[in-house]
Amino acid sequence: MEYIYSDYFNGKPQITDKKQQIFGIVLHDDAENMAAKDYIAWLEEREQQGCLEKGWASIYVDKDTCYWFHPIEYVEWHCGNRFANEHYVGIERCQSKIDGVLSDAQFKENEEASFALAAQILKEQQLPVNRDTIRLHREFFDTACPARAWQMHVNDDEDTLVNRARLKDYFISRIQSYYEHV
Structure with missing residues (x-):
């Protein structure tokens, strides 16, 4: 896995204020065909x-690359919900477009990379892996996200x-398998 860090990790002023506390992770599906590296230019243009x-x-994140755009300790704009943006770390799973460039089996490789990353972050933040720390975008905002995972799992x-809990439990089981080895 290649790790790429934006200039926000090298002295560039942060975009937002610090989060008061991190409560967990929100796993997003980008609904695009872009790889993690493609987001470098996309975010620079934005x-x-x-x-x-x-x-x-x-x-x-995808199976090959993890692009760290902004430090997780700072508020993000990933959920369309102030509370979620101020307390949860957003992980955007790339190339998740339904009927896109990746088969379900290939997208599962990207998912696994996101699960390993989520386990690492939760462990570093001294947070457990449970339904409170693993959240879905649709819990905070009227969206289909994570649509590819919803379709697959x-x-x-x-x-x-009940179905939200089913998906979260799947995420939890996969993240837990990495958490124990971090």
Whole structure:
């Protein structure tokens, strides 16, 4: 896994204020065909155009690359919800477009990279792996995100609390398998 860090890790002033406390992780599916490296130029362009308020996460990941856009200790604009942005770390799982460039099996490789990363962050933050620390974007905002994971692991069933718990439990089981070895 290649780790790439933006200039926000090398002295460039932070975009936002510090989070008061980190409560956990939100796993996003980008609904795009872009790899993690593609987000470098995409985010630079958003910055140049003054469009960052449209949203960004701290981390963009695929099976090969982890692009750290902004330090996780700072507020992000990834959930369309102030509380979530101020307390949860956004991990954007890349190339998640349904019927996109990756098969489900290939996207699972990107998912596994996100699960390992989530385990690392939770361990560093001294947080457990549970339904409170692993959250879905759709819990905070009216969105289909994480749509690819929803289709693959919940068979695109109705958006209910039971089905949300099913997906979260799948995420938790995969993250837990890495957490024990971090």
